[in-house]
Amino acid sequence: MVGLYFSGTGNSKYCLERFLKEFKDIQIFSIEDHKVIEQIKHHTQIIIAYPVQYSNIPKILRDFIMKNAAIWKNKEIFIIATMGLFSGDGAGILARLLKKQDAQIIGGLHLKMPDSIADEKVLKHSSKKNKALILEAEKKIIQAAHDFQNGHSSQEGIGLFSHLAGLFGQRLYFYTKTKHYSNKLKINEARCIGCGKCAKLCPMKNIDMTNGKAIAKDQCTLCYRCINQCPTQAMTLLGKKVVKQYDINHYL
Incomplete structure (x- = not known):
């Protein structure tokens, strides 16, 4: 097994x-x-x-x-x-x-x-x-x-x-x-500090780091890793702003 x-x-x-x-x-x-x-x-x-x-x-x-x-x-x-x-x-x-x-x-x-x-x-x-x-x-x-x-x-x-x-x-x-990968991932350039955490976390390699900023492509699988882990809440997907970030480790 x-x-x-x-x-x-x-x-x-x-x-x-x-x-x-x-x-x-x-x-x-x-x-x-x-x-x-x-x-x-x-x-x-x-x-x-x-x-x-x-x-x-x-x-x-x-x-x-x-x-x-x-x-x-x-x-x-x-x-x-x-x-x-x-x-x-x-x-x-x-x-x-x-x-x-x-x-x-x-x-x-x-x-x-x-x-x-x-x-x-x-x-x-x-x-x-x-x-x-x-x-x-x-x-x-x-x-x-x-x-x-x-x-x-x-x-x-x-x-x-x-x-x-x-x-x-x-x-x-x-x-x-x-049905398709999403192109709706949005990154607030003013909030992005260029830490690269989102790019490392993304399972689809859907985020590039360019000139010290995160740039989203069109292959998002809606997993919400990057949004929940962004230290400046610079990323959104379905909504317009981050309401509450989640990580299961905070509750174990």
């Missing part, structure tokens, strides 16, 4: 680590890790964690699956989907994509976690509430891990009802948000 994840601000990585903590000597790898393909090839059972975006798969993860389509054949996959709201089929949308690559889906788990969309007021919580959300998620993770070990994998987000809930809940209305 091996763990695989894509994570913007740490929620999905944390949930995967906590799930696999109930097992022994299980390694986890980001899809950005150069070792990840060999790890997938060498394991039959894979636990995948990722953040749901508009009841859909982040573009970077979808592209990773499709680019490496051949390696999923006959793999047994359990999916952990993290989200700020009920997504319907967060696990199911990835499950259906993987099934097309001849993978076997053995279960899914939905976990409500603190919101990381730093430039929108929607879903913002106090530090106390965020800590409570993480604790509740941890309880659910531990139970799901024990059920998995006993051959009773959670099936959240996998069925037809979940599919319809995800489709009509968000995906049908916001499909274009994740």
Whole structure:
């Protein structure tokens, strides 16, 4: 068994680590890790964690699956989907994509976690509430891990009802948000201090440093790493200003 994840601000990585903590000597790898393909090839059972975006798969993860389509054949996959709201089929949308690559889906788990969309007021919580959300998620993770070990994998987000809930809940209305990479990342030049942190963090290499300033391109995958970590709050994506930056490490 091996763990695989894509994570913007740490929620999905944390949930995967906590799930696999109930097992022994299980390694986890980001899809950005150069070792990840060999790890997938060498394991039959894979636990995948990722953040749901508009009841859909982040573009970077979808592209990773499709680019490496051949390696999923006959793999047994359990999916952990993290989200700020009920997504319907967060696990199911990835499950259906993987099934097309001849993978076997053995279960899914939905976990409500603190919101990381730093430039929108929607879903913002106090530090106390965020800590409570993480604790509740941890309880659910531990139970799901024990059920998995006993051959009773959670099936959240996998069925037809979940599919319809995800489709009509968000995906049908916001499909274009994740169909392509975004060119909407904005950088306030007056606020930018040229530290380069955003460029180093970006999984898409979507930010260049030019003349001591960060310059955004058109390949943003909406992960919000750069926006949440910018020391001067110089970056926005969906909103016009940063409301509250988020990093899971502040709540652990």
